[in-house]
Amino acid sequence: MQLGKRAMPWTLFVAQVIAMFSIVPWAMYADSSDAMITFLMYMGIMTLGITMGYHRYLSHRMFKCHRWFEVTMLFFAHIMMVGSAILWVATHLAHHRYTDQPRDPHSPKVHGYIYSHFLQVFTQPEVKFSVRLIRDPLYRFQHQYYWEIILAWGVLLYLLDPFSVIYAWLAPAGFAKLIGSLVFSYSHRGGKVHDDFWVGVITSGEGFHKVHHDDPKIPRWHAWDLGGQIISVINRKSEKTQS
Secondary structure, three states, rough: OOOOOOOOOHHHHHHHHHHOOOOHHHHHHOOHHHHHHHHHHHHHHHHHHHHHHHHHHHHHHOOOHHHHHHHHHHHHHOOOOOOHHHHHHHHHHHHHOOOOOOOOOOOHHHHOHHHHHHHHHHHHOOOHHHHHHHOOOHHHHHHHHHHHHHHHHHHHHHHHHOOOHHHHHHHHHHHHHHHHHHHHOOHHHHHHOEEEEHHHHHOOOOOOOOHHHOOOOOOOOOOOOHHHHHHHHHHHHHHHOOO
């Protein structure tokens, strides 16, 4: 199995561009109920998929959960079309290892704003950071059948309602890409890591970025860190179960 980012950079980039441009027909034709579904799917992608799933659970192991919840988080991250967990985690952990140094995969100081915001998919990850996930059959399956799963999701939505492909998938994924990448391009401005309240609020906590870099094992970074708040609840319930 090909694990390098070269396995899918252009397909990911094209898919992300389509998702971002889908916001135009969404803005033109979505009604209030469509917009509510878009918001809920955005929250699922940003909060469960990226903030809690790819980032805090898979990259930093900040909490434990049942397998069904792990698969739920993986699904929402998957449909954002930012690559498999194996590739995302490898890229993110390299970012922590080499923050704003030449080997940082998406530092605006090193690569510029445009690259760090839109072109991270072209970074060749160091898969040594994802050995734990490579050993897990679930994540090997996700990586190997990445686009087949995407196709199945798109076909399912189309059969339910052709326009739902936009309001229940592409537009929320496009919003998540445009907004989530602010953590890379804006919160690393000037060659330093920053905490940005407004970015933190719209990314379910990811914009409280300096706190995270200061100690990557802390699960909650701010009172308005939604992802961290949910993880705190999960951890408290886990502690009660074990006691």
